[in-house]
Amino acid sequence: MPVINVEGPKIKDIGIKRTLVKEFTASAAKAYGLPEEAIVVLIKENVPENVGVGGRLIADRKKPAG
Secondary structure, rough: OEEEEEEEEEOOOOOHHHHHHHHHHHHHHHHHHHOHOOEEEEEEEEEEHEEEOOOOOHHHHHOOOO
C-alpha cells in the first residue's frame, strides 16, 4: 500500500485539501496500477515558526509590502 506524505504550510480551506488528496491519489493509482483504495495520503501542515530556509525561520522573513 503506497503512502504519500505531503508537507507544507497550513491550508485553511478543506476544499484544497480534498483536491490535493484526490489528485495525488489518482496519479499514484495510475502510476502503480493499483486501485485508488490502496493509496494513502497524509498531509502534514507546518507553521512558519517550525520551518527554516537558508538558516532563517520562515516566520522571521520580512513580509512583502502591499
